Amino acid sequence: MFKRTITPTRTPNRLSYLWLAMAAALYLFTxxxxxIPLAAWLAPLFLLRFVRTQRPLPGLLLAWLVRFAVAAIFVLQGTQFPPGTSPGIGYYALVLFFSLVLVLPYLADRLITPRLQGFVATLVFPLAFTMIEYLISFGPSGTLNSIAYTQYGDLPFLQLVSVTGIWGITFLITWFAAVVNWAWEQHFAWPQVRGGGLLYAAILAVVLLGGSARLVLFSPQATLVRVAGLSASQAAVAVFNKQLPQETLSLLQSGKATQADRALARSAFTTLDDDLFARSQQEARAGAKIVVWPEASPTGANILQEDEPALIQRAGTLAQQEGIYLDMGLAVFLPDADNGPFLKDEAVLLDPTGHVVWTYEISHLVPGGQGLYVQGDGKVPLIESPYGRLAGVICFDLDYPGTIRQA
Structure with a gap:
């Protein structure tokens, strides 16, 4: 039942560019x-359809341009860059290169699939796609752009990660694209596609049912612990923005601030820090046993390095007074230097006795952060607490499985 030869159309058809347009639009939501979770299933499907209905070179070039255009739009959002920084030409060149790498699975499918017979040919695309994602994970972007991340809300599906890592998610999403294209080339004739279609559906059903069963039948029995994650209030941020001009913040981030600039920053930083302490106390008195502040950000704690000891002492007093673990994300502005770095993206954990348990600095810098931030040693801090094991990483560290495995 799986013996039919797959023979992708060798010449463009009238709808080819519709599939390309649909793929481009859908990739914007991946x-x-x-x-959007569903977009991640459909975008590769339509881009694969386009590539298969084109001559290899022009089809792959257009696929590359689509991937680059979408990636460039993501870059222009700017959310992955430190405040006050923006991507340069070098970063767009890197995006152009990685966009080319992401087209390699389509190249593999276009060249290898026609030479294979039967349903087994559907494995070429997902295997190539998963392998490329895996290899990219060792590069400067880690798993940041993995298609698996789009399924973050599907808890039954995500249980597969405990067995295969995120690679199982990537494989099933892209295998779906290959299976649908295989059926498409059989004109969706049920006698021809029944076996392969049912096989894929059965595997996906086992994954979803197994994940659902794990959630329902083996749910955690441990006592729940209230954890509060908070940031400065909008009112405090508005006051801060009025107190500290963007020009002064830029001078701090470039090591060109004067003592007058630092004095102005100290006053503005106090606004955010006071608000975070007040909200932490409020959450603790509402029952939170662990309180976490955001990492270095416009809504997080900012402090000059010379003022950091006093801030930590204040945090220790609060942690002891309220009997909580307080994990403070801090943007620590270093004394002015000519060449940087100028900042520490730091996490300081205090235990219920008020003592510092760890001080951790981000170890994987976001694009644009090189030269701006101090880079940590990559050792993930761990402690045992009454509520279980606690570990801490910051931001981009989460996109490196090797780092997270330390916990």
Whole structure:
């Protein structure tokens, strides 16, 4: 039942560019701030359809341009860059290169699939796609752009990660694209596509049913612990923005601030820090046992390095007074230097006795952060607490499985 030879159309058809347009539109919703889970299943499907209905070279070039254009739009959102920074030409060149790499699975499918017979040919695309994502994970972007991230809300599906890592998610999404294209080339004739279609459906059903069963039948039995994640209030941020001009903040981030600039920043930073302490106390008195502040950000704690000891002492007093673990994300502005770095993106954990348990600095810098931030040693801090094991990483560190495995 799987013996039919797959023979992709060798010449463009009238709808080819419709499939390309649909793929481009759908890829816009597979990352950044606009991720829609279903789009991640459909975008590769239509781009694969386009490539298969084109001559190899022009089809792959257009696929590359689509991937680059979408990636460039994500970059222009700017959410992955430190405040006050923007991507340069070098970063767009890197995006252009990685866009080319992401087209390699389509190249593999276009060249290898026609030479294979039967349903087994559907494995070429997902295997190539998953392999490329895996290899990219060792590069400067880690798993940041993995298509698996789009399924963050599908808890039954995500249980597969405990067995295969995120690579199982990537494989099933892209295998779906190959299976649908295989059926498409059989004109969706049920006698020809029944076996392969049912096989894929059965595997996906086992994954979803197994994940659902794990959630329902083996749910955690441990006592729940209230954890509060908070940031400065909008009112405090508005006051801060009025107190500290963007020009002064830029001078701090470039090591060109005067003592007068630092004095102005100290006053503005106090507005955010006071608000975070007040909200932390409020959450603790509402029952939170662990309180977490955001990492270095416009809504997080900012402090001059010379003022950091006093801030930590204040945090220790609060942690001891309220009997909480307080994990403070801090943007620590270093004394002025000619060449940088000028900032520490730091996390400081205090235990219920008020003592500092760890001080951790981000180890994987976001694009644009090189030269701006101090880079940590990559050792993930761990402690045992009454609520279980606690570990801490910051931002981009989460996109490196090797780092997270330390916990």
């Amino acid at each position: 990352g950044g701030q606009w991720a």
